[in-house]
Amino acid sequence: MAAVRLRKAFRYPEDSDEDREELDEEEQEQLIEQLQRQNDARNAQYHIIFTSIPLISTIAFLPSVFSASSLMEWLLSLLGLSSLLATAYTMRLSPLHPDRKGKKAITAENERLARLQSAILFGNGAVCLLLAVAYFLVGTGSTYTIRPVLYLIPGAMLAAILLARDTMLSVDLSALKDLQYRYKGA
Numbered sequence: 406m407a408a409v410r411l412r413k414a415f416r417y418p419e420d421s422d423e424d425r426e427e428l429d430e431e432e433q434e435q436l437i438e439q440l441q442r443q444n445d446a447r448n449a450q451y452h453i454i455f456t457s458i459p460l461i462s463t464i465a466f467l468p469s470v471f472s473a474s475s476l477m478e479w480l481l482s483l484l485g486l487s488s489l490l491a492t493a494y495t496m497r498l499s500p501l502h503p504d505r506k507g508k509k510a511i512t513a514e515n516e517r518l519a520r521l522q523s524a525i526l527f528g529n530g531a532v533c534l535l536l537a538v539a540y541f542l543v544g545t546g547s548t549y550t551i552r553p554v555l556y557l558i559p560g561a562m563l564a565a566i567l568l569a570r571d572t573m574l575s576v577d578l579s580a581l582k583d584l585q586y587r588y589k590g591a
Contacts, residue, residue, distance in 0.1 A: 440578055451569060452496070455569045456496045456497045457493075459490070459493040460489070462489050462558055462562055465555050465558060466485045466489070484559075489558070491525055492529060492562050492566050494525065496566045496570060499573075499574075533563050536557070
């Protein structure tokens, strides 16, 4: 005999209110605090990792800085080294939390620091572009002791750091805090 199959009627997820438990105000606060702690810990880990990656990458340029075969190779290697150090500096000084409007007092020192950081970022981008152009001009048949493909490392590191920094700052739990009191007493 064929097996008997019982079918259940389809229900939309919002129709099943009896399965959902509401959180009271204290549970909401605890959950938001737990999520904030997890986010802070993860951001701190990523901050350390993405600061150390450009610092480790400087090893690729150190031999050619100390034993360059020409002045041009020495200069390009020094630019690559300084670009990687600036990238690590950019990641190190980036904030771990998103800037909440109106929460941070604007001082002259903060404004100067922000201008310095944007100038370093702009200069670093220009150096990365110069190194990419040098890679295409030098070519693979050069007599340099450094491989020209290494000139692309600073630009790749800068792009990765900027992407990681924006991703870290995109997580903002303040929207959860705003929703928390809408359902107060639930």
